[in-house]
Amino acid sequence: MANTIISFKNVIKKYDDEAVLKNVSFDIEEGRFYTLLGPSGCGKTTILRIIAGFTEATEGDIDLEGQRVNDVPANKRQVNTVFQDYALFPHMNVFDNVAFGLKIKKLSKEDIRKKVKEALRMVQLPGYEDREINEMSGGQRQRVAIARAIVNEPKILLLDEPLSALDLKLRTDMQYELRELQKRLGITFIFVTHDQEEALAMSDEIFVMNKGKIVQSGTPVDIYDEPINHFVADFVGESNIVSGEMIEDNLVKFVGKEFECVDSGMRPNEPVEIVLRPEDLTMTKPENGKLVVTVNTQLFRGVHYEIMGVDEDGNEWMVHSTRKAKEGSKIGLYFEPEDIHVMRFNETEEEFDARLESYDD
Ligand SMILES: Nc1ncnc2c1ncn2[C@@H]1O[C@H](COP(=O)(O)OP(=O)(O)OP(=O)(O)O)[C@@H](O)[C@H]1O
Ligand SMILES: [Mg+2]
Structure with a gap:
């Protein structure tokens, strides 16, 4: 069983009196690729900032490798961040940008040179040491930002929408590169995006967020095939969503007709919503x-x-x-009965998971 490397326990973050994270709890296992997926303003960057130690939680506990770190400063955490805007030093060349953290750690010149070279090789920018930042394309800068983070060999790498500035082709290339890099290095990645296709393509596990809460967590296939509610069904992939009622186990009614389905565990005649994916029709x-x-x-x-x-x-x-x-x-x-996915109103993730598990028996 993999080790838990990060754990949030009932974390609340308030600005003034407004809660932007509302009781967020999760465990992150070492060496996997996690994605926080959700619309603008749902709290993704705030979670990264709390993990990195740039922002304090108002309530709740944050553990890194089993130690409570609420009061541990950012520079004492084995976490590196690639920020939403890259935040490179524009007046320094590529070498100095990437070497920055190593110089602070006072490594020898020779070690620094070797490590920078290796990091640039990994992001496919070999030989770019002397290039000025303002002489590079957006995609290249983005890769410098990643090199600057991985050169420190962090246990955890936080990536805040690192691909959002790139055109589609480069973005897809970088998705492969990042995924490969993560596998090769075995670092725990927490990747933020509001692009559902990117999240589905890259992640071992996705946390879907809405309005300061994690509404569903699971593998890309789980999230896509079994969305917990209207928000997730709509946000992740294309969906047809209609309202209906559950007549009895394995029988649902919508658009005035009754259909055999594979869902059960609802009350007789319970109002529900039905999802049918366009590719299943x-x-x-x-x-x-x-x-x-x-x-x-x-x-x-x-x-x-x-x-x-x-x-x-x-x-x-x-x-x-x-x-x-x-x-x-x-x-x-x-469509087939198993193509119909029935969703209850206001079901918690625990209730939802328990109900899905009962289908397998
Ligand atoms: N320093 C701050 N002071 C007050 N409110 C803040 C501050 N930082 C963030 N917020 C608010 O907290 C909420 C969550 O912000 P956050 O940056 O985590 O969202 P996000 O999911 O990263 O969004 P985006 O996709 O647009 O980057 C937003 O409503 C934002 O306005
Ligand atoms: Mg953000």
Whole structure:
């Protein structure tokens, strides 16, 4: 079993009287890649700042490697941060930026030179030592910022939206590079993003945040396949979400029809919300469909067509298909019972996990 390297216990952070972190608890295991995912202002940077020691929690405990560190200053923690704006020293060249932390630690000139060289090699900037920061592209600066952090061989690396300034192609390349780097170094990474695709692609574990709380944590597949509520279903991936009611175990009603499903453990006739992912809907003839929609619009997305249709109750449905549909035509939508994901209102993560586990028995 891996070691817990960071632990938050009922952490509250208030600015003035407003709580921006509301009772946040989690454990982070050594050597894994974690992502904090959530909309702007939900508290992601605040969590990183508390881990790094730049901000104090108002209430609660923070442990690093089993020791309470609430009162331990930032420079005594084995944590390095790549900030949202990189925060490089613009008047220094690449070497001096990367070497900064090592000089403070008073390593020998020879050791510093070797370590900087190695760090630049890892971020694929070999030989860039003498380059000035203002002579580098955004993507290169970002990699210098990462080199400056990993050169200190921290146990924990915090990365605050490090890829947000990059174009799509470089961003995807850097996602691979970072993931490789993390595996190679075995450092615990905590990566912040509000980009759900990035979170799904990179992480061992995702914490989905909203309004100062972690609303769901799990592997990318868990979060995508079994979102706990409307917010997560909507924020992570494309979703069709409609309201309905749970008639009984394994039978749910929406859009005026009853459908077999695999969910259970709700009250009879409990109001629920239903998620169907666009890629789980198959286009078929109207008479073979479980639902019938009229096609409104379709967009070509490269890999698939994104087709928008509307059912007889006026609900919109998004379908991903490699086949085209005809605007204005009626199409059937087919799906299997396991494609239906039923969500309860106000279910806690503990209740949700317990209910999901009972399906496996
Ligand atoms: N020093 C501060 N004083 C007052 N309020 C602050 C301070 N720092 C952050 N906040 C507030 O705390 C909340 C959380 O901020 P935080 O920077 O953690 O969000 P975030 O999830 O990182 O957002 P973004 O994706 O925009 O970077 C926000 O409402 C923000 O306005
Ligand atoms: Mg932030």
